[in-house]
Amino acid sequence: MKTTAIENLEAMRAFAKDFARSLKGGEIIGLVGDLGAGKTTLVQMLAAALGAKTKVHSPTFVLMRSIPVKGGKMGEIRSILHADAYRIESEKEMIDAGFWELAGKHDTVALIEWADRMPSIHRLPNYRELTIRLIKGGSREIDA
Secondary structure, three states: OOOEHHHHHHHHHHHHHHHOOOOOOOOOEEEEEEEOHHHHHHHHHHHHHHOOOOOOOOOOOOEEEEEOOOOOOHHOOOEEEOOOOOOOOOHHHHHHOOHHHHOOOOEEEEEEHHHHHHHHHHOOOOEEEEEEEEOOHHOOOEEO
16 A cells, blocks of 8 residues: 655645546545545546546535546546445445446446445455545645
């Protein structure tokens, strides 16, 4: 696991662009961190780096959103599944909402905020986790 220091938004944007280049489609990316750590901001930056066609909003109250992606450099990836498990009481809520119908598809990257609330995804071979930690002074560290 590699730790990256994130001093400001530009550093987070650079991390997102670099991380996005490693994605091929079919990945399930769990985002873990305290409230305010920057999970949604990182998703927005990853979506931009992947060529999202729309502005990304947190799916906290709707559980998940599908975001279309332009082809181009990341041409294999056609959509992003942005899920937020913060408000769920059990994984069954995500399952009932159709999470597994979209996550893991070869042309989709799933980004799940509060992935620690969905323990079953941690066992999947296509699962990767990003842990974001707030550091004194407002900077962050991301373990990838």
